Amino acid sequence: MAWTRDEMARRAAQELKDGFYVNLGIGIPTLVANYIPDGVDVTLQSENGMLGMGPFPFDGEENPDLINAGKQTITALRRSSYFNSADSFAMIRGGHIDLSILGAMEISENGDIANWMIPGKMVKGMGGAMDLVAGVKRCIVTMDHTNRAGASKFLKSCTLPLTGQNCIAMVITDLGVFAREGNEGFRVKELAPDVTLDEVRAKTEAELTT
Amino acid sequence: MAWTRDEMARRAAQELKDGFYVNLGIGIPTLVANYIPDGVDVTLQSENGMLGMGPFPFDGEENPDLINAGKQTITALRRSSYFNSADSFAMIRGGHIDLSILGAMEISENGDIANWMIPGKMVKGMGGAMDLVAGVKRCIVTMDHTNRAGASKFLKSCTLPLTGQNCIAMVITDLGVFAREGNEGFRVKELAPDVTLDEVRAKTEAELTT
């Protein structure tokens, strides 16, 4: 049985270590914050200029001067700090963020990621995604293994314009967990319950080792 | 009669305009702060990270955390702000300081300056001098016209290792004021009382126009 979005988020949360500084993308990655393991203290960065992101505010307590990178109203914590956009990306580009979890349209077997534009469609821009994948120490992607038409999103090489090259260390899909070290290819690390390796191979264009 | 150090400083202070942000070097330039004309409001920058330098403290009121770029104890003003060294030199390099007044060992007719090392002697370093002459909007030098041996310090080209190229807009010596526009040579703008053009020419290796 393939994992749900929440199960994927829960699995991704297992990659968080105590003391980590983490940047979470939009979509499934946002859900990861709900599954931080007990005893693991994590500080969330928001690339619009905040470290120590708190939960959403209570109704009526929204602060227009306090939003996350997804433009949602949020709150601060006792540990929070604010800084400008150049300082925020200095933190990201300089490799100070331990982990980024983000979504993707396509991942290739050499760790390339495409998640910002589809040719022919209106392009909204890459925001901070290119900076994150190039700068953060370790990048994990959470995505569905196939698209709505059933085609693999885990490819030999990306067909969409890239967000970054050779930068994804782990892919968590509804079917399992796939990890790589350095410049190697991806290895099947875990399978979702009742998902078979054959099923994964059938739905994966990328070369996978076990 | 050649100008004294204080007279040179007073003359240099005439170049300050209301609202200017100014960096003053060590020596005669430091004295300029004593002669800021009435009605002219100037903010002094210290490259170790302060805007709005105040006067020296009263006896016994020294603050070890508050020094100027010459490492002397100073005080703050109501307008003061502190920043780090990178931000301080971003301000300098980015052309935000209106005027720098500094000392020199040699000046050449094309606006080069040498003021940081004498080959064969122990070299102490350039500190912030190279950044200042390369970055500040307008640089004025105050110096004696000749050295102790009577040789000109205002040369066709500098003999000492340069601090910066083509960056000095005005030279104020004990003998007079010499100014240049853009890439032109220096023009005699003023002479100290009873100093003759002939005397200046005799003591100047650089080409001067009148």
Place this chain on the structure above:
Amino acid sequence: MTEKIYSSASEALEGLTFDGMSVMAGGFGLCGIPENLISALRDSGVQNITAISNNAGVDGFGLGLLLETRQIKKMISSYVGENKEFERQYLAGELELEFNPQGTMAERIRAGGAGIPGFYTKTGVGTVIAEGKPVREFNDETYIMETGLTCDVALIKAWRGDTQGNLQFKDTARNFNPIMATAGKVTIVEVDELVEVGTFDPNFIHTPGIYVQRLVQAKCEKRIEKVTTRGPRPVEGDA
């Protein structure tokens, strides 16, 4: 002392607008945008603006106002997703658009203000962003060169400013504002609160007054783009 305080946003813009000018506008989404200065820029009627701003506002608010009136010729942004009029003009070929990765854009602005004409970054290597850009190897890794960015006028939104132009920003409304303040040939700031010089602890000034040429106090609407809450605050005494 040269007076930096102006009585209205349009007065603060006076004499600075011209056809084809480049303008930076602070803000991330609608958070920390110089609302009043943007409106005044629209009212000035100036044409063919190159606008440098992380986003393009929304329909009818922020830079959306200048898109409606077609005063913007070109945008340099990292993300423009929230604006139908933008999309229409762009798809119709009426609007030029240059995408920058957000961190590259922030660093280009900081570099522009700091007198750094170019720097190297890993961001965008192997992507369309790298096309045509100089490349250099450092420690066997490839980096691309990006250039510093400045502008004719920077429009800034700050929380509090003093009469010397020293500024403080609030929460994540800080974002691009302090760096853009360093990158304008002229920098104009609107503040929620104008205070006397000496009000701020000099240790906690985000933007020193040297970067601010004109300052105006103005009321902001501070529209929220995506109100997101976790529900009502629990009544006291509840578990």
Place this chain on the structure above:
Amino acid sequence: MTEKIYSSASEALEGLTFDGMSVMAGGFGLCGIPENLISALRDSGVQNITAISNNAGVDGFGLGLLLETRQIKKMISSYVGENKEFERQYLAGELELEFNPQGTMAERIRAGGAGIPGFYTKTGVGTVIAEGKPVREFNDETYIMETGLTCDVALIKAWRGDTQGNLQFKDTARNFNPIMATAGKVTIVEVDELVEVGTFDPNFIHTPGIYVQRLVQAKCEKRIEKVTTRGPRPVEGDA
């Protein structure tokens, strides 16, 4: 939560020192130097240090301590005028010295911490500083390339720090400290005051805790290099 607080400077250095290591030390002159961490580094006995610091301390204080014991192999500084032992070792060829213009040095450190391996500057063009460095023209002006600078361990002096490692600096003792804090593989900070998390207004934190791996509260002597005064404070009532 990983504990960042250490009980002494030498404990804070434990496991991080090795022969040939590079160390940044904050401070300008003797203002804002990590006195206790420098002493602890001396006591560690580590050899062949490359020390990156704007100045080299004075005889018997600051980095002068490490020069006395000949633990420093190379210095990267902008000005070293106040230290006889330094001069002796340098003239005897016992010490390598690399001068950087102060602003170039500051920017190299900031770049190192920000993941920028190289940048262009006008500073030093046409001087010995430019020798051997790549050159590039921007808008018909010549610039030289300088590289980012990082280190194995950064030693930082802050005014106050909280248990998460968030820091505030005091007056001009800020100087190189915040940028060096970003450029250390490991950053160790000594503070005058250690406070509970939540003490600081998040708008006014100079260095976010992400940059701080180890923190120790320690008493500083804060020696003044050049006491300069304008005389006694006038007695009240005097004109």
